[in-house]
Amino acid sequence: MIDYMKPKEIVTELDKYIVGQDKAKRAVAIALRNRWRRQAVTDELREEILPNNIIMIGPTGVGKTEIARRLANLAGAPFIKVEATKFTEVGYVGRDVESMIRDLLNYSVSMVEKEYEDAVWEKAEAAAEERILSKLFPIQKSGLQNPEEEERMEKTREKLRNMYKKGQFEDKIIEIDIKEPKVNAGISIMGPLGGGFDETADFLSETMSNLFGSKKKQRRLSVKDARRFLIQEEAEKLVDKNKVYQEAISRAENAGIIFLDEIDKIAASSGGHGADVSRQGVQRDLLPVVEGSTVNTKYGVVKTDHILFIAAGAFHMSKPSDLIPELQGRFPIRVELDSLTTEDFVRILTHPQNALLKQYQALLAAEGINLTITDDALQAIAEKATDVNEKTENIGARRLHTIMTRLLDTVMFEAPDIEKEIIINAEEVHKALDDIAANDDLSRYIL
Structure with a gap:
């Protein structure tokens, strides 16, 4: 039986990489721990305890996929991430929804084999x-050697x-x-x-x-x-x-987790014709797999009753209620992720173990260059990210990547033939970004 971490420990681990989004972290931590709790229940009741599948709702770039990535590392169980848009209705060219169960089992087989x-x-x-x-x-033993020769x-x-x-x-x-x-x-x-x-x-x-x-x-x-x-x-x-x-089949059935990204893209908008009909077909195909069915694979039959599904979507053009009612019922836990603020952006730049600033510092350290970005510069970068997100498309923390790339473009190009101590302050941030951020057309294409 896989011994999962306690919910508080899971949240603490997620905090090392993801800023905010406490409600989503709590929900996935409880769901993950429940996998272990179910294994400890008596046999009669164990089969009756079904996983509480989760839908994470929030704009792009706020941490939905990152939570899934980090959860995969913590789970110690078969875990795959798939995109709902990759599937097509049975009878059409493309991947059918059962292929994700086969992918999960393939991953489980690889884990157990290792x-x-x-x-x-x-x-x-x-x-x-x-x-x-x-x-x-090569030593040929003819059977004719005497004991002394064999010893030698x-x-x-x-x-x-x-x-x-x-x-x-x-x-x-x-x-x-x-x-x-x-x-x-x-x-x-x-x-x-x-x-x-x-x-x-x-x-x-x-x-x-x-x-x-x-x-x-x-x-x-x-x-x-x-x-x-x-x-x-x-x-x-x-x-x-x-x-x-x-063992792989058992592990996939009882501990498997599937992260279903972009589920909002298969939710039908009002009207229900054309592409929407095809999307509803994918939902209908998805329903028995999420509800609990059997899927044939080359390794054997897999029951999907106790696989945990975590779905995520931005739901800009649709709502969770646009999913077919039966599918909505199979995702009883809904968690809304918050949009990121300027303060969140400052923390994202510095706080996580894989923070963007730390990544750039590590890259430049390979050239023997020490990069320092002052606190007022970090604040200015965060404000620019918030400003551009509000004026154009809100892509969340991904905006920081484009801004940092623009800000450090000259440094990254000129290295290592520049001074070994680089300090960037707020004035330099404004100098590099103000003209572009102020021009809506330019910021739309460059930032």
Whole structure:
């Protein structure tokens, strides 16, 4: 059972990267912790406890996607981010909604495979070491050697092993058999991607690969390069694939999280004709997956009843109530994210661990340049971002990227052939940005 962090700990971790949006952080923290709580419930009740799916509503650039990215790192569980606009109604060319479950399971299989391989890595290293030593110094045991000769050969082998461990054979060339990448023998599986055909195509392609591919090819490599291939090959031999697939399916079903971005783009606006009809078709296809259904994959059948769905959208042109009622009912928790203020922009520039200012300072430090932006300059940058967002499109914190790029354009171009100490104050910010920010047409295209 995956041991999730406590809700307060999750929020504390999210605070390191995301400014504000406390309501959204609390909602996802509770939802994530509930995954662990459900596993601790008795078997009879566990199946009845369904996840409370979440819709995050807020303008672009306020942190919806960033919350999803950071949550993926904290979850320790299968997690994928998909865009609702990528899906098409069954029967049309494009990806069907069930493909996101297959993507989730593929990610889960990769996770579990890595865990299982890590568990047997030492054994795989030992087996690879034996194979390399056999290639370097083959010793033929005929069975006719006397005990003294066998002991002498064993001592020689141990000396060679010690030399190998000290790295004295790293550059020696050996010949090893390496599996060639699977090919489909020139047979291309063509067809529409909708209606689950992509899964059928994958299955047919893999079948052809197994029939015609997977041949071994002899290659000459240094010991250093060969080791990587051999350890991986030995680790794969030691891992029971059936156990991996069973564990991956269980983990995807009970701990899987899907972040469904841009859900507002499939909400129908008033009128209900043309493109809106197609959008409603995607919603209808999405409904059984979110409600709970079974999806066939090449690894087995996946139940979607307990997968957590977190949806997000700006809802500029539509409202959550424009989604079909059944789909609205499957997202009981709605969280509104706040628009960013000037004070938020100042904090975004400096506070997070991956703050934009820290990124630019790190880039210039590679050139031996120390960049300092004064507090009054940070305030001026934040005010410019707020001003341009109000006058043109409000793109939230993403506006800071365009402004910082414009402000530091000369420094980034001239480095390293400039002075090693760069200090930017408010006056320089105004000098670089005032003319553009004041001109609505220019700011629309440049900032």
